[in-house]
Amino acid sequence: MKRILIDAAKCDGCMNCTVACMQAHREGPGTVYDLDLTDIRNESRNHIVGCADGSYKPIFCRHCDQPECVMSCMSGALQKDPVTGHVKYDEKRCGSCFMCVMNCPYGVLKADTATRTKVIKCDFCEGLADGPSCVSACPKKAIFVEEVEV
Amino acid sequence: MSQCYGCSTCKSADKPLEDFIRSLPMETSHHRVETQRTKCGFGLQGVCCRLCANGPCRITPSSPRGICGANADTIVVRNFLRAVASGSGCYIHIVENTARNLRDTAKARGELKGLASLNHLAEIFGIEETDDYKKAERVAEAVLADLYKPEYEKAELVEKVAYAPRVKRWKELGILPGGAKSEVFHGVVKCSTNLNSDPVDMLVDCLKLGISTGVYGLTLTNLLNDVLLGQPELRMAPVGLRVIDPDYINIMITGHQHTIFVDLQEKLVSPAAVEKAKAAGAKGFKLVGCTCVGQDLQLRGAHYTEVFDGHAGNNYTSEAILATGAIDAVLSEFNCTLPGIEPICDQLKIKQICLDDVAKKANAELMPFEFQQREQQSEALIDKIIEAYKERRGSVPMNLMKDHGNDHSLTGVSEGSLKAFLGDTWKPLIDLIVSGDIKGIAGVVGCSNLTAGGHDVLTVELTKELIARDILVLTAGCSSGGIENCGLMTPEAAELAGPKLRAVCRKLGIPPVLNFGPCLAIGRLEIVATEIAAELGVDLPQLPLVLSAAQWLEEQALADGCFGLALGLPLHLGLPPFVTGSPVAVKVLTEDMKALTGGQVIINPDAKESADILEKIILEKRSGLQI
């Protein structure tokens, strides 16, 4: 499967990945110039934690080999795709119980801020020819896509 | 060279230049576009604030305010005002030095080449003086006195230079500027940490800065230059890298302050200098035009046929000009002198001398221009350049581009030369506009950048779209350099114009794009517009006239743009000026401005769409005038 690999030492905390993710998942068309950065509906699927030692830790969905979020999903909204290996989220099925938020061991997931009825979850920018937007946006190549053995 | 640099250069509207740059054995700005492709989204929207130690703060849905509490509007407009103030400062620096050089020349009873301009200035300033030198001195002093006024005292010349209906509107809006230097000071104070947080109040300051930039930096600089350096005259001239003649000692000039070169231009063609050049193995000296000071020289080329080879290219052509190997020295006195030329100069042993410390390059020699020392400085420059010539010629390979550009671009267009061409009256042009043979006028001005499609890509595409719609294009700035190298300023370019404009061009033997020269000459476009408006008895916003700084690059361009808005003109930008993070800034600039000054900002990176929008505005203005 394809996974976004992370070289945290290269991350400068510019949050370009965050903005790119927001842009990739905005409702309606537009460019990064008119992306409303204050609209709580524009949420990023990834986030960067700035640490006390000055380092940055990119927190990105791993589309885990043994996804705890899928295990915890009581509506079937979260499923690991047997072909791509990516963990897909079906918003319509979601029962908004947020067990997945609690069960993701890496603290990647969150409830959507605006309605608290959905989960904000990486979809690997499925359908984008260039791959995940966050990866394209990283100026340091701190995140990059690689094929990993299943 | 084993390293391949050529795999990833950006596009250029100038295809031969694009190929040339791709083939170069050194890195240029065109190569770095790829590696700088990823832009910070916060920066693009202008919502990154570094004004205090709590920062940088950035606006996100979960952090809609900086630590201090500043929201996106405050952060964006503070950043914008800072940029406009900086840009204004640049132009005011230019006009200050220009006025000082005119004053000092007049005091020293040096040559004044443009007496008509002097008389025109004296007349509008209300200076009565019979002696030309005294007159010039008083004109220069009047400008300087205004520049040095405090912010709380209104500048005097604004009302005399600007169009009366505009001045009236500016008074109503309370945006008449004080002393131009003090306005810059006021602006930078306002946008400092934890001072002003009112985006609208700060945008009003941007308009004030726009007016002082426009009246002094853009309008008066040209006229003062005319007095010292001679008025522009229409002529056909060669443009592009072809102008470089390797048989001469070639000096590339970059910057915006033409008056600094007055003495040197004379000395370079003096028999003594030519003798020295010949002794070194060259036929003599030539100035090779680059950036706006090159445009200014080209504009007045009729007076400098011997020393001036022609204009080779704009800001982002400078590296290619140096890469020909035939340039022996770079004399720079202001922007747009790219830091990227420094390693190329080192590699090709090109002597760099800076004539103004504001533009000191890291590896260049500094010789700040001093009027009293001008003759000795010219001598010293000539000697240093000859040394460089001897040092490098023979050891540095030539990589000329003999066919680049063209040899018959129309240059020397100004409010004066154009009116003279029309028979000392604007009536023929007005008639053509009224009849619809010319649908309207678009000023395609400002810089070149490498990101709005590539080098000059949007500028040239937009220009083609506009002329195809029978809209006459006037240019000023680095846009001129790109457009002329692409051939749109040759009479044959009439083929690309719409049928009506084409017929006009053919009849008059002119291209559909008229080159007013440097970015400073945006002020000349404004004079043309003002004179036409006065003849029609209307205000500027009513004219079928639009501006586009399609590939604006610098803070100066933002100050220019604010002048355009203060004039009440629609202003198109290819890329947003880092303001889109602020709903207030976007609304004021693109919507509310129409009710304030009559101006508006239009942001669109697509040439065709932009031309459609500008054409629509022109048609609306035409129907407003019932033509």
Next chain:
Amino acid sequence: MRHIIIGAGAAGIQAAQTIRSLRPDASVLVIASDEYVHSRCMLHRYLSHERDEAGLSFVPEHFFEDQKIEQLLGVTVSGIDTGERRVILADGRAFPYDRLLIATGANSFIPPVGQFREANNVFGLRHLKDAQEIRALADPAEKILIVGSGLVGMDAAYAFLEQGKEITVVEMVDRILPLQLDETAGEAYRKLFEAAGCRFLLGKKATETVMNSSGAVETVILDDGTRIDCDLVLVAAGVRPAIECVKDSGIRAERFIEVDDYLKTSCEDVYAAGDVTGIAGIWPNAKKQGETAARNMCGQAVKYEDRYGMKNTMSFYGLTTLSLGRGAVQEGDQVIRCQDSKGYRRAILRGGKLDSILIQGAIDYSGVYQYVIKNQIDLSGIQTDIFHLSFADFYGVGERGQYLYS
């Protein structure tokens, strides 16, 4: 090899899926009393008319066909003949197995209060069948009494309030959601529910009932004498493992079916997973047990590890809460509380390790807490304050890009 799975809940379905992926050619049969595969955690959404039967499914449409899993839904297993290796249905049919998994889950516990067990309008809420019966009565009902303010009770209360019903919740403890929340956190929900019209009678017990001639409880009487008239009673007083089918089978079971570390029962080739085992049977654990049992049934020797079940999340009226751990304070514990306009947090630290945490408000990125508690990670070296822990504090990335705790 013939695999039979009794039960179509989280454990049963996960087991079927796992066997299918490990043994593409094996025969797999799922037998269950449920007529639809459905998620028990979403039954309240059926009560509130937000979802229909199909909307409660947690498997993709055509799951059984696509996975080539046989199914026999809506039937009752009456016994297991471990000698003959057969599953016997109440209708007399019998199905032979090579490997058997019992994942029958649990049933609601109805306490012997008054005529609760006899009345025709008193229900637990565990199966879709319950929800269907409840909804048929609830739709025309005006007054509904809910006994117990645990998650099931409050989910149902929420659903009925959305339907405009008059709701009374009786709770023995003096606060709501007592197992999951402390007083402060419970209070926040109590106020939200009360604002929506819910009436709470706390610290009280139902002791008697009045049943009418048609067999419906009309009035419930509490220990303090309070009389509550009602059209319908929902009892949310916990569950009991559904072990009826193992009666007389030789499979050892008292209150639940006993299993070893490999989830095997006392009988060869018979496994059990989920609520029926008595091991923390909440949804994710049930699924994991189903998976582990399936692996063992397919010949892998996999121990079941994750016995941590004291975890829950809830979300009512836009307020989300995460609760991990028992939440009971012992002597020597460090209790840290933090309450602000955005929410409430409480952590109980025991010997430098996190024992319990409760986060009410935004629960964003809170997944690390479960790991930290479950694995009893020593936090003494961590500088970050307890309410701001993130995976960054334990950051590690493996070769294949999988995160690792370091």
